[in-house]
Amino acid sequence: MTLQLLRTVTTDVLDPLVSGLTRAGGGIHSGYARYGGRMRQLVDSVGDADARRFDTFPGEWSIGQFSPSYLVPRTADAPYRLVANGNDRARIADLLTYERARIEDVPSIVRCHVLATDEGYRGLPGATGPHLPPDRGLANFVLRSLGPRKLPYWKELVADESKTLFVARTPDGGVVGFVHPEFNDDGSGYLNAWYVLPEWHDLKVGSRLMRSALDYLGPVDIQLHVAVSTKAENIYRGYGFEEIDGLIPTPPPLAEYGLTVLLQGYIRPAAAYEP
Ligand SMILES: CC(C)(COP(=O)(O)OP(=O)(O)OC[C@H]1O[C@@H](n2cnc3c(N)ncnc32)[C@H](O)[C@@H]1OP(=O)(O)O)[C@@H](O)C(=O)NCCC(=O)NCCS
Secondary structure, eight states, rough: OOHHHHHIIIIIIIIHHHHHHHHOOOHHHHHHHHHHHHHHHHHHHHHHHHHHGGGSSOOOOOTTOOOOOSOOTTOOOOOGOOSSSSSHHHHHTOOHHHHHHHHGHHHHHHHHHHHHHHTTTSSSSSSSSSOTTTSEEEEEEOOOOOOOHHHHHHHHHHHHTTTTOOOEEOSSSOOOEEEEEEEETOOOOOEEEEEHHHHTTTTTHHHHHHHHHHHHOSSEEEEEEETTTTTHHHHHTTTEEEEEEEEEOOOOOHTTTTTOOOOEEEOOOOOGGOO
């Protein structure tokens, strides 16, 4: 079993990686370019006053600071090293591990959060379009508000041993998705966040993270809030979450950027739990 896994890792993952690395400007770099493209576009569209200070990715950028440029994958950036092309991503998905987050994962957690939100909210009112004033819209919201606001939050949460945030980890240590289940004071559960990097969608990464969260919470009622009319809303229904009465109006941080994002509450009854 172990030998088989080793062989799979060697032939399926490391070989393409090595051959990619030895081809000057080859697959590895186009992998970065494809993925980094959307992040780069976002950063370019909102600008980044600090960009020049962070021209070279430090590898261990300070998790106490936020700059949109931090979030553009660089060649020193682990999650992308193994992804020479789209086909490899599907194969690597089988090799991901699902485990508790470490403090050094925080930059990748922020990146997953920002990019998955960008993708999930793109069709919502006021989100994108050439008509937007330069300081409004989705790109500005995710990079100017969501990312910087949540960075200290994720950092504190991951550092707190009494809390649990699960990540999906590539064999070389990168993070491509995360989920944050937590317990309310009354012992019921709450699903606070569930995000997968867009390029890793539809490969069952989200499904495995959800399994980790449901197992962690066990047989309790689980609540969540999700933006109405997003793909995630449908997916939650598939996991047995049922609508709770009443919509929550657009939260102020989103409204400030011109977005209309109504939130719907859901509950998954304890009886739906299957070990
Ligand atoms: C929601 C999200 C985490 C799912 O991640 P993913 O890796 O693409 O999901 P998977 O491929 O594992 O699919 C998850 C499940 O949804 C099902 N599914 C996929 N697309 C679906 C769709 N359009 N409608 C309904 N169900 C769907 C899959 O069959 C799978 O079910 P299973 O566990 O029974 O097999 C991801 O799409 C995401 O990051 N979205 C944006 C962020 C977001 O809105 N998060 C929730 C806010 S709290």
